[in-house]
Each structure stands twice: as structure tokens, then as C-alpha cells.
Amino acid sequence: xxxxxxxxxxxxxxxxxxxxxxxxxxxxxxxxxxxxxxxxxxxxxxxxxxxxxxxxxxxxxxxxxxxxxxxxxxxxxxxxxxxxxxxxxxxxxxxxxxxxxxxxxxxxxxxxxxxxxxxxxxxxxxxxxxxxxxxxxxxxxxxxxxxxxxxxxxxxxxxxxxxxxxxxxxxxxxxxxxxxxxxxxxxxxxxxxxxxxxxxxxxxxxxxxxxxxxxxxxxxxxxxxxxxxxxxxxxxxxxxxxxxxxxxxxxxxxxxxxxxxxxxxxxxxxxxxxxxxxxxxxxxxxxxxxxxxxxxxxxxxxxxxxxxxxxxxxxxxxxxxxxxxxxxxxxxxxxxxxxxxxxxxxxxxxxxxxxxxxxxxxxxxxxxxxxxxxxxx
Ligand SMILES: Nc1ncnc2c1ncn2[C@@H]1O[C@H](COP(=O)(O)OP(=O)(O)OP(=O)(O)O)[C@@H](O)[C@H]1O
Ligand SMILES: [Mg+2]
Numbered sequence: 441x442x443x444x445x446x447x448x449x450x451x452x453x454x455x456x457x458x459x460x461x462x463x464x465x466x467x468x469x470x471x472x473x474x475x476x477x478x479x480x481x482x483x484x485x486x487x488x489x490x491x492x493x494x495x496x497x498x499x500x501x502x503x504x505x506x507x508x509x510x511x512x513x514x515x516x517x518x519x520x521x522x523x524x525x526x527x528x529x530x531x532x533x534x535x536x537x538x539x540x541x542x543x544x545x546x547x548x549x550x551x552x553x554x555x556x557x558x559x560x561x562x563x564x565x566x567x568x569x570x571x572x573x574x575x576x577x578x579x580x581x582x583x584x585x586x587x588x589x590x591x592x593x594x595x596x597x598x599x600x601x602x603x604x605x606x607x608x609x610x611x612x613x614x615x616x617x618x619x620x621x622x623x624x625x626x627x628x629x630x631x632x633x634x635x636x637x638x639x640x641x642x643x644x645x646x647x648x649x650x651x652x653x654x655x656x657x658x659x660x661x662x663x664x665x666x667x668x669x670x671x672x673x674x675x676x677x678x679x680x681x682x683x684x685x686x687x688x689x690x691x692x693x694x695x696x697x698x699x700x701x702x703x704x705x706x707x708x709x710x711x712x713x714x715x716x717x718x719x720x721x722x723x724x725x726x727x728x729x730x731x732x733x734x735x736x737x738x739x740x741x742x743x744x745x746x747x748x749x750x751x752x753x754x755x756x757x758x759x760x761x762x763x764x765x766x767x768x769x770x771x772x773x774x775x776x777x778x779x780x781x782x783x784x785x786x787x788x789x790x791x792x793x794x795x796x797x798x799x800x801x802x803x804x805x806x807x808x809x810x811x812x813x814x815x816x817x
Contacts, residue, residue, distance in 0.1 A: 530599030
């Protein structure tokens with residue numbers, strides 16, 4: 441048969457395909473069986489706690505670790521047994537791995553020289569890469585004379601100087617202070633938009649993942665828990681691990697689903713009831729036990745004119761003022777301690793620690809999952 445190449449072929453849609461890849465180090469299972477297609481041009485983030493297997497998975501894509509099982513392909517080519525320098529990837533390592541005594545130029549040029557690229561082309565390419573990371577004119581500086589943020593840019597320039605088809609970044613911003621980190625987040629995102637490189641970014645910082653990514657892969661203990669765009673991950677986590685890991689969230693005690701016509705309510709063991717109303721959402725069957733997760737922004741001070749249902753009494757435990765808002769912790773008899781998020785800082789004077797408070801819990805954006813489901817989907 442005469443196969444015609446089509447624009448929509450798999451080869452065109454995906455830069456990287458990880459197929460049932462696993463990695464064991466002796467007894468340690470670093471990555472269980474992971475399958476993950478990575479779209480061409482997307483900014484994909486691997487997110488999870490320390491030790492969940494992010495670096496191991498990235499190193500398998502890069503070729504620094506061979507999978508114990510499964511395959512990796514890049515641009516439609518099986519590279520499972522291909523060494524890193526022949527994979528068409530650029531990588532920034534968790535600790536930059538720069539040569540401190542060499543100049544910025546020599547650090548960026550290093551790989552090109554290894555590949556015996558012609559001298560003039562090296563000069564042009566290095567300057568273009570330094571320009572891209574806003575370090576033009578800094579080629580003569582020694583790396584050890586640079587700030588953390590500048591070193592990070594050198595590492596980035598070194599990774600993109602080959603114009604690889606995939607950029608792999610292992611916690612590239614973790615050593616930077618908060619302001620510089622935010623600035624580099626913007627710059628990395630702009631760089632990505634400018635050159636449209638397929639990027640796999642590793643972080644254990646959920647805020648960073650939410651702000652940077654087209655899609656986020658949440659990992660725990662060597663397994664993928666959920667793959668979703670940031671907004672969906674935040675509003676529709678599929679299990680309790682993801683719900684608790686992404687953003688701040690309150691987990692209420694286990695409740696039982698009650699139905700009254702089209703309306704749904706949740707009954708807690710001590711007789712407390714929360715109404716979900718009848719807003720067309722699909723809830724688990726009646727009498728099912730569920731875990732309910734409520735974001736701090738869904739809890740407000742109960743207004744005497746507001747709805748009378750879903751109001752709970754409690755005592756203010758403490759406030760954490762954060763400039764634009766305050767996180768206030770409230771002790772309730774029904775649900776234990778709940779964190780609420782209130783705009784500004786007025787609540788600190790209005791309701792000092794120890795005050796009685798009535799709070800309203802909105803279930804509109806609550807995450808409701810069957811109780812007892814394990815963290816794996
Ligand atoms: N070379 C190795 N030999 C033995 N065990 C290893 C090796 N490399 C990693 N591991 C183990 O594999 C698991 C996953 O490690 P990995 O470095 O991939 O985690 P990570 O998610 O990148 O963590 P971090 O956020 O701390 O960088 C951990 O339990 C780790 O101890
Ligand atoms: Mg790591």
C-alpha cells in the first residue's frame with residue numbers, strides 16, 4: 441500500500457512518546473509503568489513531591505537512564521537505546537552543571553565544539569542563544585562571577601544553542617530567590633512562546649506548575665495521578681492526592697449522600713448537613729460515602745442577609761496576613777479546623793483570635809470524591 445504522510449499523523453502531533461516506561465534501581469521502584477504522549481510545542485510540567493520519580497522520568501527521556509521496561513520515542517523515532525547526544529534534546533539539570541572556571545561563551549559553546557561545529561557558526565549560535573536568554577555581551581564573564589539567575593540563563597542558553605526539538609528542564613528555578621524566580625518564570629514562558637519548543641519542565645512547586653504549563657502531569661510514588669491543563673487540575677482533581685497537592689484545600693470529614701428529589705445534600709456523622717442544591721451537577725449515588733474538599737476561597741463570613749443553610753459556627757484560631765488577602769483558620773465542632781481566604785486584612789481586627797464566627801461553606805466549587813478511593817485513579 442502506498443501510505444501518504446498526513447499533517448495529522450501521530451508523528452506530527454507528538455514530539456515525545458513514553459510508552460509503558462518503568463525504572464527500578466534494585467529494590468527501589470523509581471518509576472512504575474508510565475505512558476505519556478507529549479504534544480509538539482507544548483509546555484508540559486512534571487509535578488510531584490520529592491522522590492516521586494520526576495528526575496528519573498526526565499532522565500529516561502534524555503537518555504541518561506535506560507528504562508527497565510518500555511520505550512521512549514522522539515519525533516517518531518524509537519530512541520530507547522540511543523545515547524543522549526543523538527536524541528535532539530537540550531537539558532538543564534537540577535544543579536545547572538556548568539563549568540565554573542570557564543567563560544560564559546565557552547560553557548555555551550562546549551557541546552558545539554564537541555560536535556566539531558565550524559568556528560564561525562559557533563560564534564553566531566552562541567551569541568544568538570545568549571541574546572535569547574538576555575545575556576548578550578556577557579560571553580567573556582566567568583561563570584563563577586555570575587549571580588544565580590545569570591547562571592541559570594547560561595544553563596538555558598547551553599540547552600537551546602543546538603536548536604533541539606525538545607527542551608528538558610529539571611527544577612531550573614529552585615535555587616533562585618522568590619523575586620528572581622517569578623521573573624525567570626515570565627522569561628521562560630516568553631522564551632517558550634517565542635521559539636515554540638516542546639518543553640518538559642520539572643518542579644515540586646504547584647504554584648509554578650499552575651502558572652507556567654499547558655498541561656500538568658501530577659506524579660506520586662512513581663505513578664501518574666492526573667494529566668490536565670492547570671485550570672482543570674485545580675477545579676477537577678480526580679483523587680484525594682491531587683486535590684490536596686494542588687492549591688490549598690480543606691478536607692471535610694466523610695459524609696453520606698442524601699437525595700430529596702433533584703436536590704442533593706451531604707449528611708455528616710454528628711448530624712450536620714450541607715446542601716449542594718440542585719444545580720445539575722452529577723453527584724455520587726444516594727447513601728454513598730464521600731470525601732468533600734473545599735477551597736479556602738469558598739468559605740466566607742456568614743452574612744445575616746445571606747443564605748441560612750451551610751452556615752457553621754466556630755472560633756477564630758489565627759490569621760495569616762498575605763497582603764492581598766488573609767488566611768483565617770477557624771475551629772468548628774462539625775468539621776474541625778478550616779482555613780478560609782478573605783480579601784484584604786480587615787478581618788484581623790474585626791475577628792481577632794478567640795472570637796466567635798459564623799462561616800458559610802459554598803459547595804459550588806467543592807471537589808466531591810467517593811470516600812476511601814485510593815490515590816491512584
Ligand atoms: N541512582 C539511583 N539509585 C537508587 N535509587 C535512586 C537513584 N536515583 C533515584 N533513586 C530513587 O528513585 C526515586 C525517585 O527519584 P527521583 O530523583 O526521580 O525523584 P524526584 O521526583 O526527582 O525528587 P526530587 O524532587 O527530590 O528531585 C527516589 O526514591 C530515589 O531515592
Ligand atoms: Mg529531581
